[in-house]
Amino acid sequence: MDAFHFRHRSRRLLLPMTTGVCAIALVSGCSGEVSGSPEPGVTTTASSRQGPVSQPTGDAVGDLQAQYEAVIKNVLPSVVQIQASNSLGSGVVYDSRGHIVTNAHVVGTERRFRVTVATGEKTQGASLVASYPEQDLAVIKLDTVPKGLKAATFGNSEKVEVGQIVLAMGSPLGLSSSVTQGIVSAVGRTVSESSTGGGTGATIANMVQTSAAINPGNSGGALVNLNSEVIGIPTLAATDPDLGGGAAPGIGFAIPASMVKTIADQIVKLGRVVDSGRAALNITGRTVVDQDYQPAGVALVKVPSGGAAEKAGLQPGDIITKIDDTSITTITSLSEALASDKPGQNVTVTYLRDGQERTARVTLGEI
Template sequence: GIVSALGRTVSESRAGGGTGATIANMVQTSAAINPGNSGGALVNLDSEVIGIPTLAATDPQMGDSAAPGIGFAIPVSMVKTVAGQIIEDGRVTDSGRAALNITGRTVVDDSYRPAGVALVSVEKGGAADEAGLRAGDIITKVGDTGVTTITSLSEALASDKPGDKVTVTYTRDDDSRTAEVTLGEI
C-alpha cells in the first residue's frame, strides 16, 4: 500500500451506530487493515516504522465491513511520545488532545436537523466550567467552525491542543453568547 494522505481527522464508528473517539493527525494508507491486524507496523521502503495501523474506513453498502484501500494509522511521532510517557510514568500523562471537559449530546431543531451540542454535564474545574458554561447550554460554534453534532464538536477540537484559547458560541435561554475557553485535556 501507499501513504495517500497525512494529518487526517477520523472518527471511529461504534457497533449499533454513532461514533467513538475522533482522532486527529492520522496517516491514511491504501494498505489493507483487517480485523486483528491493528497495532502492527506500517513501514516505509527503508523498513522504518512510520505508523501503527489503527482502523479502516467502513462501507455501509458492504454491511459496514472494511472499505478496501482506506486505512488509518497513528503516526510514529505520536507513538513515540505516548510510549515514552508509559515507560517513564507507567501511564499516559499528556494525551495532547484538547477537550472542553463536558458531556454533551446532539440536539435537533424544529425540522429535526442537528443544531448543536447540549451540555449534559460540565466537569467542575474543567475548561468549560472555568469559562462559565453550564449544563443546558447549547454549543453551536467553536472558533469559526459550526457545531451541529457531538462528532462535529470533536472534529472542531481535533486540531487544537490543551491550553489553546478558543471562542465558543453557545445558546443559553434562547440567547446567543460567546465565551473564551482555555482548552483542557482528555
C-alpha cells in the same frame, strides 16, 4: 458525497462510527482493485504532449524489490500476533524489555494475552501494562523476553509525505507475518470511532491514510516506510455501505508514530498517561436535535468547577453550535473540532442560552 464506514483491523464485530461528513463503522474490510483493457480494435497511446511512456528498467525493478525485501527482513521480526479471548490483532515490539504497543480495541477489557513472535519460538504469555482508549493505544508486556527479540524503529511523523511507498505488516485474518504494499494517500485525517461493539469512542487526529490493504487482524501492527521505520499503527479501514458493507478499496488509516511514542513512552515509564497533549473543554455533553429531528448542537450536561468551560462562563443547559468557524452539530463533531487543538490554546465558542446566541473565549484544558 459517498458514505463510507470504517472498520477496526482486529477481528471484531461491526462498529458504527462517524468521521467528518462520512458515516463510518469499525470492522474489517478487504482491499480490491479494478482492472480494465481497451475496447477491441482500439489502440491506446500516450499523449504526444506527455512524451513517450518510460518503462522501468530491469535494474530499477530489481533495486526496488531488493529494498522491499530488506525492509521486510528488518521490521517483520518486530511485529507480533496478539490473541485475547475473543479478538485477534497485531502488535509492535517497543523495546528490548518485552513491551509491545498495540491498539486499545485489540486488548479490550482483558489483562492477559497470548503473543506469537516472528522469531518462530513458542507462544508467549503477556500482561496488560495500561490501555489508553482516548487514543486507541495500549501497551502489553511479555512474561518472558525471548532471545533475539528486536524492537522496531519508529520514524518521524512530520516527515511522512503523500506518495511515500509503505508496507503494512501484521496478522490479517490470523495469517501472521503478512505484508501488504501501498502508498501514503493522505495525511492529517481526523477519524472518530464508535463507543459501542468494542470501539473505544476515540477521536484521533493527524491519522495517516494509506492504500495498503488493512484487513481484520492488522490492528496494532506496523505501517512501515522504505527506511525500515514504523510511521504508524494501522487501526481502521473503510467499507462502502452501497456495496453491502464491502470494502472501499485502498482507504485505511494508521495512528501516527509521534502519537504512538508520546503515549507508549508514558505507559512504559509511569504505567499510565499523565500528559495526553489533547485539548478539551472539560464538559459532559449530549447531542440535541432541532424541530426536524436533525442534530443541531451539543447541550452541556455537566460543567465541572475549575474546567476550561466553567472558567469561561459556560453553564449546564448551554448549547454549543460552533467552535471558531466550525459548526458543531453532534458530540462527534465537537470532538473532531478539538482533536487538532492543544491544551492552553484559545478558541471562540458560540452557544445558545435561553434561545439567545452568545460567544465565549475559552482557554482549552486537557483530556
